[in-house]
Amino acid sequence: MSDILAEAVKGAAAHPRPEGINFTYGTAGFRDKSTILDPVLYRMGLLAALRSKAKKATVAAMITASHNPEPDNGVKLVDPMGEMLEAAWEKHATDLANAKDEDIGSALQRIIDALDIDISLPSDVFVARDTRPSGPPLTQALLDGLKVMGSTFTDFGILTTPQLHYLVRCHNSRGAYGETTEEGYYKKLAQAFLKLREDGTKKKYQPVVIIDGANGVGALKTRKLQPHLNDSLKITVCNDGSSGKLNEKCGADFVKVQQKPPPGMEIQPGQRCVSFDGDADRVVFFYLNKDGVFNLLDGDKISTLIAGYLGELVSASGLQLNIGVVQTAYANGSSTRYLEDVMKVPVSCAKTGVKHLHHKALEFDVGVYFEANGHGTVLFSDQAEQKIKVASQDDSLDSGKREAATRLTLMMDLINQTVGDAISDFLVVETILSTRDWAADDWNMQYKDLPSRLLKIKVKDRTAVQTTDAERCATAPAGLQEAINKLVAKYQQGRSFVRPSGTEDVVRVFAEADTQAIADMLAHEVSVQVYQLAGGVGEQPQPPSTS
Ligand SMILES: CC(=O)N[C@H]1[C@@H](OP(=O)(O)O)O[C@H](CO)[C@@H](O)[C@@H]1O
Ligand SMILES: [Mg+2]
Structure with a gap:
């Protein structure tokens, strides 16, 4: 075993892994009670250094549990251009987090061998955390992992997740994306x-x-x-x-x-x-x-607003660029119909989890993606970016076209293309509302949301529920989808689907219909089917109160 790996094993003594806990790098990285995460953070320091060596670039690690309660925390790795960690590495992260202290060296060696990583290369990692009180000690554990690997690092202290994504992209693009500072x-x-x-x-x-x-x-x-x-x-x-x-x-x-x-x-x-x-x-x-x-005014309303405005700018600029919107099955049915039927914008449906939406959005010249819960951004392809920049400086174009292209370049600057960013998205929305001279009501009137209901059902093993077609159709357990189809068919504009959560130990049930009472009823009826067919635990779901 190389010296570095031997050091990594030695270092684990200060970050011992408790028996009997299984960690999984899920949709949002590792997330758990902060009190048990110390060994995971140490190991993610080791892995971040390896990832940096493998990519021959700076990567980042963000310590956060996002919207979860304060006592929770977590960590997610960020790739060189500010993207989420490549999906194939999630398994390596999970394996390493679950390796016994004494097996850390061999777990690292397996990753090194599988990917042919030159361990002698330098590595560099950006680190930041949210405001949780557990952040500083967990940062220390991560830095310990980086130090035993001989990695250089920059600890930015407290940042938003999207700021860290932004900074790593600025750094690796040698400043082309912006200055590598928070002020920048x-x-x-x-x-x-x-x-x-x-x-x-x-x-x-x-x-x-x-x-x-x-x-x-x-x-x-x-x-x-x-x-x-x-x-x-x-x-x-x-x-x-x-x-x-x-x-x-x-x-x-x-x-x-x-x-x-x-x-x-x-x-x-x-x-x-x-x-x-x-x-x-x-x-x-x-x-x-x-x-x-x-x-x-949720993620669906935001993506509709942004896609509408960017679509107008693209038409006004005379550029041939296709714009598309990516949603998940949780998008309100009215938003999908409005985009497709009224705005004539193509809509793709991706699986839940930002990385899936991000990936699909890359298929368009200008891809707008948002989860209904408000996470999203806009991606401009390299070619689109190039065309827009050239047009904004092309004196032979009439001034209307050039002006539209210039506004598009400014929108590209305002949008954090690495990942959904609350601050950037907020400024984008304010810009569009101001340009359109709209109050909140005007924006909201674009389409009327269908009433919906989201429920959680506890089952013995949530992997008993399996899905296809971007999670809109259940393939297991047997009979569940048929039962859902029958229930949905009873109601006007009824729609329902179920899927195992990627972040909680539950099955999620979504239902939508033309009234709130019916959406509630449909969600309940589908929940009962999940409970009965997928091994529900605890009390059977109770019907919605009609008061
Ligand atoms: C219905 C819902 O809101 N699901 C959320 C939630 O995922 P689940 O896999 O449904 O637990 O957390 C994800 C990570 O934050 C987020 O991307 C997603 O939208
Ligand atoms: Mg978040």
């Missing part, structure tokens, strides 16, 4: 935002927003962004972490799931509100209408 991030976004902002007063659009920072990093970083925006937007940050707990009764997940504003937020009718999640890679908007009724 604010400068790039703010400059594009200010240039896209038109002068003149608006009739409906008010440059005033309230941001719910989920008591997390998004609140801190919005405050750092604010001075760069001059007075173009009045932002009030609430749930800024000064009193409440991270993600507790606030944040994008709370607002989306509970369909209500965080308690304690004082909101005037029509006031645009924005909720970030715990690591600021998700965003949803909401407002109360004049009757005080809550209205959510």
Whole structure:
């Protein structure tokens, strides 16, 4: 065994792995109670160094548990261009996390042999964390792993997840994507935002927003962004972490799931509100209408808004670029119909999990992807980027076309193409609303959401449920899909599907119909089938109360 691997085994003594726990690198990396994660972080330090050697580039490790409760934490690795870790490496991460302390050397050797990695190459890793109190000691464990591998590293302290993705891309693109500093991030976004902002007063659009920072990093970083925006937007940050707990009764997940504003937020009718999640890679908007009724503008509404605007700019520029939208099965059926039938934009459906959407979005020149819960961004292909840049400087084009291409270049600067980014997406939405002179109501009126219900069912083994067709059809257990089909057929605009969660030990049931009562009933009836056919545990699902 090489010296480095022997050191890695020795180093494990300070980060012992408890018996009887199985860790899995899932949709969002490792995520668990922070108290048991120390050995996982050490091992991810080892793996991040290997990944860097394999890619001959800087990679990154983000320590966060996103929207989960404060006592949880987690870690995810980021590839050189700011993408999520390549899927094939998830297995290596899982194997290494589960290796006994004394077997770490052989587990590393297996990865080195399988991928023919030259261990003598240098490695370099960027590290950051969210605001969780467990962050600093877990960072230390990760750094210990990097140090025994002889890796260089930069610890950026507290950042949003998308900021870290951005920084690693800036670094590996030798600055072509931007300056490799946190300040550089604010400068790039703010400059594009200010240039896209038109002068003149608006009739409906008010440059005033309230941001719910989920008591997390998004609140801190919005405050750092604010001075760069001059007075173009009045932002009030609430749930800024000064009193409440991270993600507790606030944040994008709370607002989306509970369909209500965080308690304690004082909101005037029509006031645009924005909720970030715990690591600021998700965003949803909401407002109360004049009757005080809550209205959510989720990832589907955001992608429709963005695709519509970029589509107009592309047409106005005269460039031949295809625009597509990528959703998951959780997208509201009205949004899919609106995109396809009214906006005539092609829509692809991907499996849940950002990496699947990201991958599909690469098939378009301009690919807009969002999960309904508010995680998403826009990808411009290299060719599209090139064409847009050339057109923006082509004096032979008429000024309308050139102006549209210039706005597209600014939109490319404003959008964090590496990953969904709450701060960047928020600025993109504000830009479009301002340009269109829309209030929240105007945006919301593009289409009317169908009522839906999302439930969780506990079963003995969630892998008993298997799916195909981007998770819209269950192939196991036998008879489940037939039962769902029969139930769905009873209701107007009924739609339902089930899938095992990638992040929780549950099966998720989704149902949608033309009224809330029917969506609730359909979700319940499908839950009963899951419970009966897929080995439900605990009490049988109870029908929705009709009060
Ligand atoms: C219905 C739902 O919201 N699912 C979430 C959730 O995945 P599950 O596999 O459904 O647990 O967490 C993922 C990671 O954050 C996110 O990408 C996804 O959208
Ligand atoms: Mg998140």
